Amino acid sequence: MATKHHVVTRVNGEEVEFLCEARHSLLEALRETLGLTGTKEGCLDGNCGACTVTLDGRLMDSCLVLAVEAHGREIQTIEGVASPQGLHPVQQAFLEEAALQCGICTPGFIVSAKALLEREPNPTEERIRWWLAGNLCRCTGYDKIVRAVVDAAARMAEVKG
Amino acid sequence: MANKVLVRQEFKVVGTRPIRHDGTDKVTGRALYGGDFSLPGMLYGKVLRSPHAHARILSIDTSAAEALPGVRGVVTAKDLPRPEEGIADVGEGAVNLRFLSDNILASNKALYKGHAVAAVAAVDAHTAEAALALIKVDYQVLPAVVNVREAMKEGAPILHESLRTDAQGQKGTTPTNIASRIQFAKGTLEQGFAQADVVVEREFETATVHQGYIEPHNATGLWSSDGQVTIWCSTQGAFTVRDLVSQILRYPVSKIKVVPMEIGGGFGGKTVVYLEPLAALLSRKTGKPVKLVMTRTEVFEGTGPTPAASMKVKMGATREGKLTAAEASFAFEAGAYPGSAVGAGCMCAFAPYDIEHGKIDGYDVVVNKPKAAAYRAPGATQTGFAVESVVDELAEKLGLDPIAFRMKNSAREGTRRIDGPIFGVIGALDCLEAARASDHWSSRLEGPNRGRGVASGFWFNIGLQSSCTISVNADGTVNLVEGSADIGGTRASIAMQAAEVLCLRAEEVKPTVADTDSIGYTQVTGGSRTTFATGWAAYEAAHDVLRQMKERVAKIWEANPADVTYEEGVFGVKGDPKMQMAFRELAGKLNHTGGPIVGRATVDPKGQGGAFATHIADVEVDPETGKVKVLRYTTVQDAGKAVHPSYVEGQMQGGAVQGIGWALNEEYFMTPGGTMANTSFLDYRMPTTLDLPMIETVIVEVANPGHPFGVRGVGEVPIVPPPAALANAIRRAVGVRMTRLPMSPGAILKEMGTV
Amino acid sequence: MNDFEYRAPASVSEAVALLVEKGERARVLAGGTDLIVQLRGGRFTLDRMVDVKGVPELNQLRYDAAEGLVVGAAVPCYRIYEDELVAAHYPALVDAARIIGGIQIQGRASLGGNLCNASPSGDSIGALIALEATAVIAGPGETRSVPVEQFCTAPGRSVLGPGELLVALRLPPPKPRSGAHYLRFIPRYEMDIAIVSAGVAAVLSPDMSSFVSARVALGAVAPTPLFVTEAGAALAGKPISEESIALAAEAARQAARPINDMRGTVEQRRHLAAVLTTRALRGAVARAKGEQVNGH
Secondary structure (H helix, E strand, C coil), rough: CEEEEEEEEEECCCEEHHHHHCCHHHHHHHHHCCCCCCCCCCCCCCCCCEEEEEEEEEEEEEEHHHHHHHCCCECCCCCHHCEEEEEEEEHHHHHCCCCCCCCCCCCHHHHHHHHHHHHHCCHHHHHHHHHHCCCCCCCCCCHHHHHCCCCCCCHHHHHHH | CCCEEEEECCCCCCCCCCCCCCCHHHHHHHCHHHHHCCCCCCCEEEEECCCCCCCCEEEHHHHHHHHHCCCCEEHHHCCCCCCCCCCCCCCHHHHHHHHHHHCCCCCCCEECCCEEEEEEEEHHHHHHHHHHHHCEEEEEEECCCHHHHHHHHCCCCCCCCCCCEEEEEEEEECCCEEEEEEEEEEECCHHHHHHHCCEEEEEEEEEEEECCCCCCCCCEEEEEECCCEEEEEEHHHHHHHHHHHHHHHHCCCEEEEEEEEEEECCCCCCCCCCCCHHHHHHHHHHHHCCCECCCCHHHHHHHHCCEEEEEEEEEEEEECCEEEEEEEEEEEEEEECCCCCCHHHHHHCCCCCCCEEEEEEEEEEECCCCCCCCCCCCCCHHHHHHHHHHHHHHHHHHHHCHHHHHHCCCCCCCCCCCCCEEEHHHHCCHHHHHHHCCCCHHHCCCCEEEEEEEEEEEEEECCCCCEEEEEEECCCCCEEEEECCCCCCCHHHHHHHHHHHCCHHHHHHEEEECCCCCCCCCCCCCCCHHHHHHHHHHHHHHHHHHHHHHHHHHHHHCCHHHHEECCCCCEEECEEEEEEEEEEEEEEEHHHHCCCCEEEEEEEECCCCEEEEEEEEEECCCCCCCCEEEEEEEEEECCCCCCHHHCCCHHHHHHHHHHHHHHHHCCCCCCCCEEEEECCCCCCCCHHHHCCCCEEEEEEECCCCCCCCCCCCCCCHHCHHHHHHHHHHHHHHCCCCCCCCCCCCHHHHHHHCCC | CCCCCCEEECCCCHHHHHHHHHHEEEECCCCCHHHHHHHEEEEECCCEEEEECCCHHHHHHECCCCCCCEECCCCHHHHHHCCCCHHHHHEEEEEEEECCCHHHHHCCCEHHHHHHHHHCHHHHHHHHCCCCEEEEEEEECCEEEEEHHHCCEEECCCCCCCCCCCEEEEEEHHHHHHCEEEEEEEECCCCCCCEEEEEEEEEHHHCEEEEEEEEEECCCCCCCCCCCCHHHHHHCCCCHHHHHHHHHHHHHHHHHHCCEEEEHHHHHHHHHHHHHHHHHHHHHHHHCCCCCCCCC
């Protein structure tokens, strides 16, 4: 079956359209069709969180979303986190706290952490750990990631004044 | 929850915490990893893998797959050159090459479930996958052996008819699965045990575990019509990939270029090749670039796990707490082909201690599992678990404090290891002292079912070859080119060493990891060698820059080059304080005073200093479920000199957590037939955020005299102590001594007699 | 994976028609967190995927003191645990919804999908059985209701016939002086499959001294989630005490008929059935008394 679906969606605030087959995941569409390779592939079964994006504001593993489901929706990926004015406080905190080593899980963690801090500006360590449990990191032991999220919360509070 | 650095020697740049050079690309998603690479007209490859753990391949029919629309090419072992051809010495070299080649594509036997049998290139990944189902392989299924003890028994299924045990050069005469036996000895064992008042002897087992990097293996190959081959991949060693592909394809290294993309974790598992030769072969066959990316299941079933081990350790001590003798036998699973890390395991096992009489036997045993690859301090975690558990039990029997007992017996400068080497300046005792002085050790642990454990570990670290060039920019900054894959911040730690020499800020040295055509030979990022050896190359290259710049200053000032000085970023001349030129000023003059300056260096340093670590773990065990909660965890480690302390802490924390995963829940769950049942991150249980506390660190700095800044290397050793530290903590929490990994809830309940 | 047809109906009748047309070759997509993984893993192939997230009945989440709770089959977990009324009246449902996968899975996975996947260890099923949920099923024939404890028939199999679709789960309003709790045992602290789980609901006497009735369900100890009526019977009329709870736990242990697999052994699972029943009962009693009990 070579039926292609015409998908019109918004990615990082911009309208985009693409063709896909029903079997294509949103992850495939982002990486292969739209060239947005910041969203990573780690396991393809929703257990590592490297492919985390938001769909209408909700965190999802994009490997478990069909590309065709993105029609008419709003997608945010790692590429949309920084602005022309500079890095997002979460990104800045990850850099300064050395919260990444190889960096493959980093986009997923940043997308997840940003979503947390947008909902809950001052989460506890326990809450941060619960929220991020769907994102695996094999390099850091999570210590510096948790610190970076705490640090980012403080930075965001400061910006808000 | 402190991170402490016990600094002994201060520098301007080395020892500070700048933002890593590649950081912004990695937090914005811009950094390109192997899987992110693509070329116009690229095909997608998929690999057909054996469904059997042990089977003879009678025939492979690829015709139906080749006929599927969209399929552009299929390769099998027949497309690989036969290793014996053209080799004058059809001996060891040819056998090893055959093993290497057969692991890429099985020729006459599949030796593990997941063993690659054929590969397909097609217009998209879904078509390639569909084609796999059309390849007909006729297997004669053979009995499999997936456990080291079983494999060593008489009458066990034999993997390689030609394999004979190599016992320190002596070849066996009958087919066997025991590829080699090694032995190290010191003193007189009987005498040592005769002096002992207490002897503890126990057997231990560890399960097969995986490195667990989040990025699956990948490779893109392009075989150009002029015969030039380019491979883009995620690897710990681009030159190693080049050399291995050259050997497997019998193709000159000069015609192969390997471009190291960013790498999403390796931990030793990306020091070998799997897909790279296939990408090249498929590209040659199709005339197009071909990309292959493994699934997670393929990563588990087809790539290097770390060996399971079966071990026996016996140690004796006097009533006063002096170790007198140590004896061990370590049998490691090599996987389908010889070459486990049992040797390194033997070398590290008793290294933290000064023991007069000792003997260590090591066995490298093939089984029907994927060929084992290196995993962080390869071999040392397994043997360390056994030895540190026995050391703990001795301390317990003698009624001694476990740190005091270790300190009394600690290896020091001049101690000879059982495997021979004599230690230079080491930090074994310093780590123990720092552990004893830590907040953690002096805190009280109260409450039922709670216990505190301690364990030490050792990794010898390695040197090997590295290359570096540094070119000076007109604005007074420099570009540094090196060949070490950056898995965890080594661009920064290498650039910082050059910056220190050049009196520049870390940000003024811009590091690039180059491809194999663009930099001199550089060994893998592994063995905790990169900051040590490539950092040293950067140090030497920076000195080469300075030497040339001094010559240039001398030329401009018409002074004697030997009189030119360089201090605090300013060139001067001895005896003439008026003559001064800043680095930046000279940099701007280079092009019209004689041309650009490029410093270069290649090194093969031998002065690596071993690294020791001591960990403290507090646990609480739920006696009804057997589940362990890690309440508090501290890692103490001698870094020699922490070039970038944040990334040293990161290595300590990450290594410790991999060790915790190995200790508590990770394992290949094998069916009797040799199938791994848990090939996803759902059931291969690596630690999540919720499984851990903060990981406290204490960096000890006992400078390595064999390095300009005292660097030792930090990546490996932190994985060694956790299993024993946790086992010792569990012992104190609920009274059982766990001798098998993983110490999963079910295993603990069983040991407690609950189920 | 093979390609398939993707359809997104807007009504139950349209969805049913699409399913009827393809029979076994069609599957329902809600969160897809099981379906897409299974499809990708080659467990089956499909001709048609019917995305039901656009069907209003499958998206409703409605509580009424008289009618109880209606959870549309496609309502994702996060809506369950973020809903204040659900949290107030059905905390055991929240216990389950907040441990299914991580935050990303909870953004998509539904209780309905979890039930239809019919895994013996499905995390929401034990809670639903304890809470007396019924499954509302639409199909080519009459709409029917099936108690959740009768919904799963074998691993991966359910009472859903060809063309049938789970529309919603209905939970009766909580009885006075009742409490419920769901617990599972996993080797990690998140992102895991239950080795054993227990969902328990208890109704206490007016003076809060004895059990009026109780419902106990176990997961991962049989080919389907198990409703252990013996455990409930052991408690009816008994005083609230550790002795009574121990009787129920023993009944749970006896009822468990688990297998050995990579996640656990028979002995371990039987033992855990009793441990979790005990702990879940304590939690249910505490909740019935109005005390706060954490999910885990």
